[in-house]
Amino acid sequence: xxxxxxxxxxxxxxxxxxxxxxxxxxxxxxxxxxxxxxxxxxxxxxxxxxxxxxxxxxxxxxxxxxxxxxxxxxxxxxxxxxxxxxxxxxxxxxxxxxxxxxxxxxxxxxxxxxxxxxxxxxxxxxxxxxxxxxxxxxxxxxxxxxxxxxxxxxxxxxxxxxxxxxxxxxxxxxxxxxxxxxxxxxxxxxxxxxxxxxxxxxxxxxxxxxxxxxxxxxxxxxxxxxxxxxxxxxxxxxxxxxxxxxxxxxxxxxxxxxxxxxxxxxxxxxxxxxxxxxxxxxxxxxxxxxxxxxxxxxxxxxxxxxxxxxxxxxx
Numbered sequence: 001x002x003x004x005x006x007x008x009x010x011x012x013x014x015x016x017x018x019x020x021x022x023x024x025x026x027x028x029x030x031x032x033x034x035x036x037x038x039x040x041x042x043x044x045x046x047x048x049x050x051x052x053x054x055x056x057x058x059x060x061x062x063x064x065x066x067x068x069x070x071x072x073x074x075x076x077x078x079x080x081x082x083x084x085x086x087x088x089x090x091x092x093x094x095x096x097x098x099x100x101x102x103x104x105x106x107x108x109x110x111x112x113x114x115x116x117x118x119x120x121x122x123x124x125x126x127x128x129x130x131x132x133x134x135x136x137x138x139x140x141x142x143x144x145x146x147x148x149x150x151x152x153x154x155x156x157x158x159x160x161x162x163x164x165x166x167x168x169x170x171x172x173x174x175x176x177x178x179x180x181x182x183x184x185x186x187x188x189x190x191x192x193x194x195x196x197x198x199x200x201x202x203x204x205x206x207x208x209x210x211x212x213x214x215x216x217x218x219x220x221x222x223x224x225x226x227x228x229x230x231x232x233x234x235x236x237x238x239x240x241x242x243x244x245x246x247x248x249x250x251x252x253x254x255x256x257x258x259x260x261x262x263x264x265x266x267x268x269x270x271x272x273x274x275x276x277x278x279x280x281x282x283x284x285x286x287x288x289x290x291x292x293x294x295x296x297x298x299x300x301x302x303x304x305x306x307x308x309x310x311x312x313x314x315x
Contacts, residue, residue: 034060034068034156043163046076050088054097064158065108069144071167079167098123098302102132102168108159111152114142118299123170125300127208128253132170133300135179144168145179170302173211174203177306185219189232189244197241208253209304212284212294214312222312245269246286246315253305256282256297271315288314 035057038044047070051057060066071079076088085091091099102123109119116138120131134144142149144164151163169175177183177190190199203209214222223229232240248268261277274285282294292311299306 031155031157033158034064034066034161036061037154037156037161038070043072044070046073046088047071050076050096050100053088054093054100056097056100060104060158062158064106066159067105067107067109068159068161069103069105069147069149069164069168070161071103071147071164075147075164075166079169098170099167102134102170103164105134110160111142111149111162120300123302125208125253125302125305128255130253130255130298130300130305132302133176133298134168134171135176137179139181145171145175172204173207173209173301173304173306174200176299176301177213182215183213185216185232186213189219189240192233192237192240194237195241196237197245199244203248203304205303207303208251210249210252210254211304211306212247212292212309212313213306214247214292214309218292218309218311242269242315243312246271246273246313247309253300255305256294256307269315273313284309284313286313286315290314 032040035048035051038048038051051060060068079085080087080091083091088096102121104122105119106122114136116136118133118135121134123132124130125132137143137145142152145168147164147166147168149162150165154161154163171179174190177187190203203211219232223231223234229235235243245268249265250268259275259277259282261275263275264272265275266272271287273287276283276285282297284292284294286292290311290313292309292313294307295310296308299308
């Protein structure tokens with residue numbers, strides 16, 4: 001078994017830090033706080049309006065420090081259009097507030113401090129108040145989930161602003177898989193054209209869900225176990241649907257801190273599997289007597305949480 005770690009390095013897409021040109025300040029005394037910096041920049045009028053409507057201005061004028069991934073006016077226009085809103089006034093205040101908090105990280109995180117992997121934003125999941133996870137991706141640029149950082153390190157008196165190209169939505173458990181290349185085979189399985197179960201539609205719903213997500217390597221080991229299987233499309237559809245359903249618990253956002261040794265879990269497919277805890281090692285024993293290690297925990301989405309497993313769970 002492997003040691004349990006939050007946001008394991010294998011989920012990381014690299015460890016290299018990146019850097020951008022910082023904005024020039026002749027004198028730190030001329031520096032403004034986060035909100036006043038946004039007010040002074042014509043690119044952020046929509047952001048300022050959104051912060052005002054959500055009642056977050058005073059929060060981001062506080063001591064902090066905070067790191068803000070700041071969407072431009074164009075980013076807000078695209079967000080409103082994509083979601084059928086005519087203006088910011090049409091976005092429910094609670095929804096707008098959590099989306100804005102999803103752009104804020106506690107602490108001052110400069111570009112040189114960022115590395116690929118997960119960070120926790122100030123947005124929360126409704127049933128647990130657990131902080132939402134955002135993926136820092138350094139492949140082909142710098143992305144927070146799917147939003148590109150276009151300018152970094154605008155320093156303020158109470159933190160730093162990084163400009164992003166799009167509004168960073170609250171991710172569903174499906175989005176967590178879509179955003180991370182280590183789950184591309186899982187995504188291919190969930191979206192296979194001949195499935196009779198709409199896994200994507202279900203897992204994009206309200207939830208909450210707890211998903212035990214196999215990595216690409218885990219799926220490759222499954223394919224290698226049968227000489228007639230080369231790709232995920234070779235697995236009989238009924239078998240694949242039963243296996244995928246066995247990885248989902250519906251109706252609960254089960255955090256790693258609530259897992260107990262010998263805990264029996266009933267997944268969406270029916271049947272059970274058992275949690276085994278020994279020190280910091282956590283594993284699963286499946287109904288078919290197989291085992292899998294839980295190698296990363298508490299990747300939090302808006303409608304559920306993802307724990308990563310190193311083997312496909314077989315009922």
